[in-house]
Amino acid sequence: MEKAIVSLSGGLDSATLLYWAVNRYEVTAITFDYGSKHNTKELAAAEKLAKLTRVPHMLIRLPFVNDLFKSSLLKSGGEIPEGHYEDASMRSTVVPFRNGIMLSIAAGVAESSDASTVLYAAHAGDHAIYPDCRPEFLKAMSDAAKSGTYNGVGIADPFVDLSKKDIVLLGRELGVPFDITYSCYKGGDLHCGKCGTCVERKEAFSAAGLTDPTSYSI
Amino acid sequence: MEKAIVSLSGGLDSATLLYWAVNRYEVTAITFDYGSKHNTKELAAAEKLAKLTRVPHMLIRLPFVNDLFKSSLLKSGGEIPEGHYEDASMRSTVVPFRNGIMLSIAAGVAESSDASTVLYAAHAGDHAIYPDCRPEFLKAMSDAAKSGTYNGVGIADPFVDLSKKDIVLLGRELGVPFDITYSCYKGGDLHCGKCGTCVERKEAFSAAGLTDPTSYSI
Numbered sequence: 001m002e003k004a005i006v007s008l009s010g011g012l013d014s015a016t017l018l019y020w021a022v023n024r025y026e027v028t029a030i031t032f033d034y035g036s037k038h039n040t041k042e043l044a045a046a047e048k049l050a051k052l053t054r055v056p057h058m059l060i061r062l063p064f065v066n067d068l069f070k071s072s073l074l075k076s077g078g079e080i081p082e083g084h085y086e087d088a089s090m091r092s093t094v095v096p097f098r099n100g101i102m103l104s105i106a107a108g109v110a111e112s113s114d115a116s117t118v119l120y121a122a123h124a125g126d127h128a129i130y131p132d133c134r135p136e137f138l139k140a141m142s143d144a145a146k147s148g149t150y151n152g153v154g155i156a157d158p159f160v161d162l163s164k165k166d167i168v169l170l171g172r173e174l175g176v177p178f179d180i181t182y183s184c185y186k187g188g189d190l191h192c193g194k195c196g197t198c199v200e201r202k203e204a205f206s207a208a209g210l211t212d213p214t215s216y217s218i
Numbered sequence: 219m220e221k222a223i224v225s226l227s228g229g230l231d232s233a234t235l236l237y238w239a240v241n242r243y244e245v246t247a248i249t250f251d252y253g254s255k256h257n258t259k260e261l262a263a264a265e266k267l268a269k270l271t272r273v274p275h276m277l278i279r280l281p282f283v284n285d286l287f288k289s290s291l292l293k294s295g296g297e298i299p300e301g302h303y304e305d306a307s308m309r310s311t312v313v314p315f316r317n318g319i320m321l322s323i324a325a326g327v328a329e330s331s332d333a334s335t336v337l338y339a340a341h342a343g344d345h346a347i348y349p350d351c352r353p354e355f356l357k358a359m360s361d362a363a364k365s366g367t368y369n370g371v372g373i374a375d376p377f378v379d380l381s382k383k384d385i386v387l388l389g390r391e392l393g394v395p396f397d398i399t400y401s402c403y404k405g406g407d408l409h410c411g412k413c414g415t416c417v418e419r420k421e422a423f424s425a426a427g428l429t430d431p432t433s434y435s436i
Contacts, residue, residue: 058286064278064323069330091368096329100322100366104315105282111314112287132366140361147358148318148350150309 001026003115005106006055010045011183012201013121016171017159018053021119027055030109032102034095035066036073037080038187045182052177060105071095073185080185082194090129090196093185099132100141103155107145110153117154118145125164125200135160164204172210179213190217219244221333223324224273228263229401230419231339234389235377236271239337245273248327250320252313253284254291255298256405263400270395278323289313291403298403300412308347308414311403317350318359321373325363328371335372336363343382343418353378382422390428397431408435 004025008014009032021027031046033039043059050057065074072078072092081089099122106118122133131137142155159167171178184191184198191198193216205212222243226232227250239245249264251257261277268275283292290296290310299307317340324336340351349355360373377385389396402409402416409416411434423430 060282060286065326068276068278069326094368095326097322097326097363097366097371100362101319101326104318104322108283108287108313108315108319131368134365137362137366140358140365143358144318144355144362145315147352148315148355150312150349153315 002117003028003110003113004117004119005030005110005113005115006119007102007106007121008046008049008057010042010049010181011197012171012176012178012181012204013123013159013164013167015045015049015178015181016167016174016176017119017121018049018055019171019174019176020158022053022055025117025119027053028058028109028113028115029055030058030060030106032060032062032105034062034098035075036095036185036187037075038182038185041182041184041187045180048180049177052180058109062101065095065098065101069096080195082192084196084199093196094130097132099130099137103141103145107149107153107155111149111151114151115153116151117156120155120157121159122157123159123162123164123167164200165207168204168208168210172208188217190215192216193218220335221246221328221331222335222337223248223328223331223333224337225320225324225339226264226267226275228260228267228399229415230389230394230396230399230422231341231377231382231385233263233267233396233399234385234392234394235337235339236267236273237389237392237394238376240271240273243335243337245271246276246327246331246333247273248276248278248324250278250280250323252280252316253293254313254403254405255293256400256403259400259402259405263398266398267395270398276327280319283313283316283319287314298413300410302414302417311414312348315350317348317355321359321363325367325371325373329367329369332369333371334369335374338373338375339377340375341377341380341382341385382418383425386422386426386428390426406435408433410434411436
């Protein structure tokens with residue numbers, strides 16, 4: 001079985017990707033602590049998901065991101081805005097080139113461990129505000145990993161054409177324990193229900209016609 | 219004046235790039251400690267060079283590289299081979315996707331600090347054994363940074379067509395203090411004179427017809 005590295009944040013999308021990948025690859029999951037407000041909650045979710053799927057789990061800490069980068073998503077940044085993802089205010093939650101950094105590190109880990117592929121859960125809904133979720137970014141990053149490694153490590157985004165609703169439907173089929181996953185940008189004990197990612201999460205369950213197992217604080 | 223981030227290892231090439239860049243940009247230098255055997259010596263050289271050129275200097279530590287990656291260049295790896303760069307044995311010194319990781323982080327720092335460009339001292343002699351110095355890698359990485367950031371951060375490699383001899387000649391013209399720069403993969407007090415980078419350094423000064431100010435242990 002080919003080896004793959006799954007970039008696992010602990011959110012709904014990457015949890016579904018993990019469950020999708022374990023049927024196809026010998027998986028190692030990799031999670032990044034880059035100092036976001038919700039990293040502690042995300043990491044705990046990622047750890048549980050890796051245990052449930054019995055895959056090795058690497059945690060990589062990137063403290064310099066919180067120290068040097070500007071974003072309201074970071075502990076060093078301002079308030080997380082409320083509202084829909086498309087709102088201009090959500091732009092403040094972008095962590096500059098975060099996905100480029102995470103995918104590069106994952107590509108290095110892949111080359112070091114003879115994994116052929118890095119799997120990444122970008123999806124169709126991400127593109128609007130995140131430049132490093134755009135298809136042209138993912139294509140270029142994939143070319144960079146392929147040409148910049150001896151083994152020609154691939155970066156694959158199997159969900160890139162799926163909507164969040166599609167991912168929820170796929171996740172249910174695969175038995176993903178959605179109640180364990182964590183997404184809220186505010187990082188509280190309960191999902192806030194108001195930030196962009198909470199709004200999107202609610203809408204996805206509703207559009208899929210499924211009961212949302214998430215506990216929201218409102 | 220436009221702002222640029224210079225990736226400064228403390229070696230001869232990036233020192234020359236720094237001196238070239240300060241005439242053209244408002245420069246911040248960025249140096250990575252990724253656990254190589256020669257990082258301590260390199261970092262000290264980088265710090266001196268940043269002071270001499272009076273540019274702000276960021277040091278970014280990436281301890282996970284030494285912990286998780288495989289390379290003889292790392293403290294966790296085996297012996298550094300001796301001989302010429304082209305020798306197959308030198309392949310063991312490649313740190314998987316190192317340049318992809320460093321350039322991605324530099325792109326994130328650039329976007330966070332409104333710098334338009336990341337400058338990087340890949341040169342013509344690098345391509346043979348380092349996949350992440352190949353022109354096709356640099357082109358793809360540059361496309362990734364441009365499409366993956368709001369500001370369209372550029373990655374530029376102004377020395378990509380220069381030989382090491384050309385860089386030495388340019389450095390002399392720019393007044394680069396070559397005696398401060400450090401390259402040796404073994405990381406000793408004196409340059410070993412036998413590893414790939416020492417051999418290349420000697421050859422470059424000799425081809426340029428300049429006195430090599432480096433103290434070698436042989």
